[in-house]
């Protein structure tokens with residue numbers, strides 16, 4: 001059961017209720033059930049105002065990599081704060097941004113030479129979409145006014161990003177009249193990521209999906225400025241893990257039809273899927289790459305859109321030609337955020353972060369596989385340190401109705417048991433920080449299992 005809040009909190013929560021509009025929230029619910037106050041972050045744990053500690057099983061909206069309050073990241077923030085907090089980035093530059101671009105170069109595919117800064121995942125995507133369109137326009141491909149995207153994709157909440165996300169869901173459907181023109185392609189989930197998979201017929205299904213991609217480009221390829229996808233893992237769409245072979249096919253078709261390939265690694269980047277970037281598992285490179293979330297280890301808002309020299313070249317001209325990329329945000333390349341991002345990348349170089357993540361993944365794999373024994377769990381699966389499964393009503397074998405709020409109730413029960421999880425509809429997932437000790441992850445899966453029992 002939840003412990004009571006200290007007496008300073010009810011008054012603060014009243015102020016919260018009077019003045020704050022929270023994201024992704026039906027605010028009416030907060031009348032009865034206020035947001036949960038958090039007072040500290042320590043390693044893989046969050047400390048709630050009622051004194052309870054909970055394991056951050058969603059890495060605070062998929063951002064936190066090395067754990068909360070990592071001393072090296074906090075020290076970098078403090079050092080930079082003593083020098084330069086912020087400065088306009090148009091016509092000016094600074095050391096943390098230059099160092100970040102240089103550090104990242106060693107981790108990127110060699111074709112991605114140019115680095116454009118913004119401040120969240122959605123804007124990284126907006127930048128990529130605008131760059132792709134403008135580059136095509138400036139090289140004489142004015143008919144390329146559409147985008148291609150995957151069904152069940154999610155790329156952020158600004159209107160451009162919404163336009164290339166899945167349309168047929170509660171978040172985006174109502175904005176339909178306002179959105180970019182987008183053609184969508186379905187890809188199957190990869191049964192090889194599942195614990196109880198039956199691979200009979202998989203080779204044929206993969207061939208059909210590859211053929212589907214070829215047909216899609218045959219129909220739409222000449223009109224697309226770019227195709228955007230979350231490589232290997234469609235996260236907000238329900239932790240759909242899709243096959244690298246299809247990413248290879250997407251790359252090939254983009255090349256054949258002169259369509260730019262944008263990979264959105266806002267969630268999958270920085271070691272989450274078992275490799276530093278997910279796309280390297282398909283041994284391909286995109287033309288544009290969107291990064292955010294783990295870029296600063298989950299400490300500061302920052303994002304990057306990486307582009308090829310060919311794309312950069314489409315904007316390179318005399319001033320009077322009007323070909324510059326006229327886009328930028330007030331906090332573009334904020335020095336504090338860049339300094340923390342450098343410190344986070346340095347941790348990957350100086351400490352065995354990827355090896356720890358591999359060990360965490362192994363432990364999660366054996367623990368998560370045991371969920372198969374529960375009648376209310378279907379299709380448990382794992383990619384790197386992202387574990388997911390579908391929740392069903394054991395009585396019927398069907399997903400719970402959305403009215404039953406089963407996922408939300410599980411979230412609340414788990415919090416009382418010391419774990420933060422937040423199912424997406426009927427998709428249960430567990431994505432702790434990469435630095436989570438394996439025994440804590442094992443305990444967390446045990447907690448989930450006990451709650452479901």
Ligand SMILES: Cc1ncc(COP(=O)(O)O)c(C=O)c1O
Pocket residue numbers: 120121122123125154155156157230235236264265266267268292293
């Ligand atoms: C793949 C992907 N792209 C873009 C975004 C949007 O990022 P932000 O919430 O920082 O705008 C998200 C957020 O979850 C995401 O998962």
